[in-house]
Amino acid sequence: MVTRERDANLRSHASELLRFALVGLFNSGVDFSVFWICARTLLLPLLAANFIAWAVAFSISFVINNYWTFRRHRSAFLHLSFFLRVAIGNLLSWGVATGVLIFAAHQLPLAAAKLLSIAVGFVLNFCIGKFMPLPMV
Secondary structure: OHHHHHHHHHHHHHHHHHHHHHHHHHHHHHHHHHHHHHHHHOOOOHHHHHHHHHHHHHHHHHHHHHHHHOOOOHHHHOOHHHHHHHHHHHHHHHHHHHHHHHHHHOOOOHHHHHHHHHHHHHHHHHHHHHHOOOOOO
16 A cells, blocks of 8 residues: 555656646747847846846746646735745745856856756745645645
């Protein structure tokens, strides 16, 4: 019985990770596109371009991941305190990913540096999304 429960738990985690990866792939395209437009077309500084790209991507990701990836109940999703906790966690992730971007931009082409920062953010954001405690509903 314990083995079945463990196997079901592993399948559930794997399913969440796959859904998170699909949302992340879509969101990475949004993040990269908004960043590129801000940095290359609007000529914004890297920090500003990265923050704007993050804000757009985070907003989309928050909705999709809560309804589809982690299948949270609508009432939990609507709690401002939950949104703020997730936003703060993702801001921390953004800070780390931005540090990677700024450091890597001196070593790599800008596109490669941005992709590396997205990969770092992906790992951190999954951990935040998966383990963030739900509000009491």
